[in-house]
Amino acid sequence: xxxxxxxxxxxxxxxxxxxxxxxxxxxxxxxxxxxxxxxxxxxxxxxxxxxxxxxxxxxxxxxxxxxxxxxxxxxxxxxxxxxxxxxxxxxxxxxxxxxxxxxxxxxxxxxxxxxxxxxxxxxxxxxxxxxxxxxxxxxxxxxxxxxxxxxxxxxxxxxxxxxxxxxxxxxxxxxxxxxxxxxxxxxxxxxxxxxxxxxxxxxxxxxxxxxxxxxxxxxxxxxxxxxxxxxxxxxxxxxxxxxxxxxxxxxxxxxxxxxxxxxxxxxxxxxxxxxxxxxxxxxxxxxxxxxxxxxxxxxxxxxxxxxxxxxxxxxxxxxxxxxxxxxxxxxxxxxxxxxxxxxxxxxxxxxxxxxxxxxxxxxxxxxxxxxxxxxxxxxxxx
Ligand SMILES: Cc1cc2nc3c(=O)[nH]c(=O)nc-3n(C[C@H](O)[C@H](O)[C@H](O)COP(=O)(O)OP(=O)(O)OC[C@H]3O[C@@H](n4cnc5c(N)ncnc54)[C@H](O)[C@@H]3O)c2cc1C
Numbered sequence: 001x002x003x004x005x006x007x008x009x010x011x012x013x014x015x016x017x018x019x020x021x022x023x024x025x026x027x028x029x030x031x032x033x034x035x036x037x038x039x040x041x042x043x044x045x046x047x048x049x050x051x052x053x054x055x056x057x058x059x060x061x062x063x064x065x066x067x068x069x070x071x072x073x074x075x076x077x078x079x080x081x082x083x084x085x086x087x088x089x090x091x092x093x094x095x096x097x098x099x100x101x102x103x104x105x106x107x108x109x110x111x112x113x114x115x116x117x118x119x120x121x122x123x124x125x126x127x128x129x130x131x132x133x134x135x136x137x138x139x140x141x142x143x144x145x146x147x148x149x150x151x152x153x154x155x156x157x158x159x160x161x162x163x164x165x166x167x168x169x170x171x172x173x174x175x176x177x178x179x180x181x182x183x184x185x186x187x188x189x190x191x192x193x194x195x196x197x198x199x200x201x202x203x204x205x206x207x208x209x210x211x212x213x214x215x216x217x218x219x220x221x222x223x224x225x226x227x228x229x230x231x232x233x234x235x236x237x238x239x240x241x242x243x244x245x246x247x248x249x250x251x252x253x254x255x256x257x258x259x260x261x262x263x264x265x266x267x268x269x270x271x272x273x274x275x276x277x278x279x280x281x282x283x284x285x286x287x288x289x290x291x292x293x294x295x296x297x298x299x300x301x302x303x304x305x306x307x308x309x310x311x312x313x314x315x316x317x318x319x320x321x322x323x324x325x326x327x328x329x330x331x332x333x334x335x336x337x338x339x340x341x342x343x344x345x346x347x348x349x350x351x352x353x354x355x356x357x358x359x360x361x362x363x364x365x366x367x368x369x370x371x372x373x374x375x376x377x378x379x380x381x382x
Pocket of ligand 1 (some may be wrong): 192274276
């Protein structure tokens, strides 16, 4: 199994079968239904199963989550750029609930990590020195045992590749409700209100969690980074891991699509997206890159199409870039892309769609056809 990490690195893992896997859409070649296939499907009977048909007690799945609101998000054109982690959000939540903030540092060089995570507002840091690399079962068991020891109200995890791996298992093991991918949290001490973005940031929803305790995964970049040096107590937690229950192990890491260009080092990036339509059209962008003495980068579909190597991709599963100037051409600004470039000093967006999410973080925008704008810019800079 390969899992995609930040910075163009893939983790290789073996897992015992049977297993439940979540997959990315890019794992397979898409299969498009033929017209004949669609007609045949339409003639088929629909087999509707209720929960009780499946032997599930309907009253047991009512749950403590309620979708309370669904609305169009406000434009944040003068957005402040934040970077942060689950600990920073947890700090804010601890303030609002009047509680303490406990951090769990599991696996790897835990003492070094604990020192780095010891920032203002952290009360206790628990270190779990077990395993070098992330492991689903070690994390799940360690967090469940820490939960029993500490008795926290909320358990926060990052909405990262690993966070999304263990958080649902922790919620299941502790029989807690879970809300994933949150971008905002508020609490009155009893009910937690979580905001989530959906459908490519076109809709925002509020979910109310009416439960004594819950697991929440958060989009770390939505909260400010914690500052200062804290005076948290650092406590080694003596975890009891059931080694027989460990069903997977990391066998290595691989850098994919390496090359001689490191886009994270560039001062000026000209980044191209699906708006370019065809591989041949990249030439007009290369001319602009030359005129600006810039570096060429791209969104993921350009790499998935094989038009540029993986080391040119900016974003969550590509490189995180922070150039002085980032020119996004024909890029919509999907969250996974923005996660990798929102720290750029000045963002210029060239897009025919004035409502594209990239406009929310752009400092300068050109609402026009890239096939007109790019050659005109090249001429100006030559
Ligand atoms: C787990 C996961 C990880 C991912 N990681 C990344 C990542 O690291 N990096 C990344 O980029 N994506 C990543 N993605 C994909 C991401 O969700 C988006 O699908 C992708 O960023 C969209 O790329 P795009 O903006 O180029 O294309 P689109 O979303 O299709 O946008 C194309 C844009 O071009 C504009 N346009 C079209 N024609 C023109 C024209 N003639 N002139 C001007 N503008 C035009 C359109 O208005 C549109 O806004 C990831 C997805 C997943 C699920």
